[in-house]
Amino acid sequence: MPRFFMAGDISGDLIRIDGKDAEHIKVLRMRPGEALTICDGKGTDYTCRLLSTKGQSVEAEIIKTAPSEGEPTVSCTVYTAFPKGDKAETIIQKSVELGACAIVFFPSARCVSRPEGAALTKKCARWQKISEEAAKQSGRGIIPEVxxxxxxxxxxxxASEAEMPLFFYEGETDYTIKQALETKSLYNTVSLVTGSEGGFEPSEVLQARESGMLISSMGKRILRCETAPLCALASVMFHTGNL
Amino acid sequence: MPRFFMAGDISGDLIRIDGKDAEHIKVLRMRPGEALTICDGKGTDYTCRLLSTKGQSVEAEIIKTAPSEGEPTVSCTVYTAFPKGDKAETIIQKSVELGACAIVFFPSARCVSRPEGAALTKKCARWQKISEEAAKQSGRGIIPEVxxxxxxxxxxxxASEAEMPLFFYEGETDYTIKQALETKSLYNTVSLVTGSEGGFEPSEVLQARESGMLISSMGKRILRCETAPLCALASVMFHTGNL
Known part of the structure; x- marks a missing residue:
């Protein structure tokens, strides 16, 4: 069933869809009577029947209201040091598919890429758009903020505010993500902090530990900076019964 | 420490390195006395000291011999229906990083891409090269075959020969990868079968079930065809203590 995020109003049993989503419905040649899902972007899905596609906006009737099934039971934020090239886009797209609630980029000592000013503003807009597309495609109930x-x-x-604050460091060889996730039986918020191509400086790892992060390993293999957050996220979703 | 797969001979405590790896060592301007790891591609790592870099080949002395730490304890093969574009390359690179022992592509009813003949031969050579590069970079003890x-x-x-033969289908809503992996306490071989962009036909799912595959879900979100194998692989590695 085609899926859209709300870009209009609800009044009673009716949803009005405006702007590019209305155009998209027309491009898809959807006709009155056809079913679609409209998500409010806050975790609720409306199963609707299309009423009219005339004019600038589109009207649909709500048939069923339910929590979005695509939302995991755990709020997991991916924190990644700025990677080079278009790896940020890969990280965003896949993190949204895998269930991240937000994606945060930050500079670290070994970052080569440090977007700033107008370039950063442009990138941010593009990144948010990638999140939205991935959220639609994968059936999320929210559009994760980048x-x-x-x-x-x-x-x-x-990151250290989360109930399960994980900081991944390839120099950590003893304490694994599995051990970390098994220390508590219940947590609602998880932070996953991963580095850029060059990893973290030992002084940054110390700082992370002092701020309460759990310094963890993701096994003996060296993961690329765009693979590490996805591996961590899949592990958390698997462990918490969200896969 | 720089890492190479063996492209030469061992005699006693000496390894001779030929061809492009010998050239690579020279490009890196490594000098006699420097340390490097040479892996035999069969799960053994040789920590070596460079002896000489003169002439066509390079000689190194073996200091320590040990099983490659990058090899997981479980042999996990990724089977994926031919995806479109260069997604096969992403799947190979990331699967090798995440610990797959082999990657297998196959046609299915909904595959749009079906490389054949000379184009396929060329692709295969390129794919194997990507596996080798990823194996070097991530510290694997073998070069997974594509x-x-x-x-x-x-x-x-x-795929059904594995002790844990998993077939992922988005139409399966009850039986999860977690339930599947928890049915046995011990298994040495795992197959992970995932579809192309369009997924599988119900008749293919039936065929898979009849051949003994466990039809499993990977959660409520719809994963892209290049994300699904990586999510499954990360889950297996997490569950079996290889992360």
Missing amino acids: SVLASFESALAK | SVLASFESALAK
């Missing part, structure tokens, strides 16, 4: 923090310190401050 | 099967039936026949 954001940027100005410093490593601010990333640590935010 | 191969192609001629039919869906032959893929099922091979």
Whole structure:
């Protein structure tokens, strides 16, 4: 069933869809009577029947209201040091598919790429668009926010607020993600912090530990910077029964 | 420490490195006395000291011999229906990083891409090269073989030989990868079968079930065809203590 995020109003049993989603419905040549899902972007799905596709907007009647099935039971935020090239786009697309609730980029000592100013503003808009597309395609109930923090310190401050705050470091050889996830039986919020191509400086790892992050390994293989967050996210979703 | 797969001979405590790896060592400007790891591609790592870099080949002295740490304890083969574009390359690169022992492509009813003849031969050579690069970079002890099967039936026949034969189908809503992996406490071989962009036909799912595959879900979100095998592989590695 075609799926859209709300870009209009609900009044009673009716949803009005405006803008590009209305255009998209017309491009798909959907006709009155056909079914579609409209998600409010806050975790609720409306199963609807199309009423009219005339004019600028499109009208649909709500048949069923239910929590979005695509939302995991755990809120997992991916924090990644700025990677090079278009790897940020891969990380965003796949993280949204795998169930991340937000994606945050930040600078670290070994980052080669440090987008700023107008270039960063442009990138952010593009990144948010990729999140939206991935959320639609994978059936998410929210559009995960993509954001940027100005410093490593601010990333640590935010990431360490989670009930399960994980910081991945390839120099950590003893404490695994599995051990970390098994330390508590219940947690609603998870942070997954991963590095850029060059990894983290030992001094950054120390800082992370001092701010309360659990320094963890993801096994003996060296994962690329765009693979690590996806592996961590899949592990969390598997472990918490969201796969 | 730089890492190479063996492309030469061992005699006693000496390894002779030929061809492009010898050239690579020279390009890296490695000098006699420097340390490097040479892997035999069969799961053994030799920590070596470079002796000489003169002439066509390079000589190194073996200091330590040990099983490759990058090899997981479980042999997990990724079977994927031919995807479109360059997604096969992403699947290979990331599967090798995540610990797959082999990657197999096969045609299925809804495949749009079906490479054949000379184009396929060329692709296979390129794919194997990507596996080798990823194996070096991630510290694997083997170079996972990338191969192609001629039919869906032959893929099922091979995949169903594993002790844990998983077939992922988005139409399956009850039986999860977690339930499947928890049915046995011990298994050495795992098959992960995933579809192309269009997924599988119900008749193919029936065929898979009849051949002994466990039809499983990977959660409520719809994963792209290049994301599904990586999510499954990360889950298996997490579950079996290889992360």
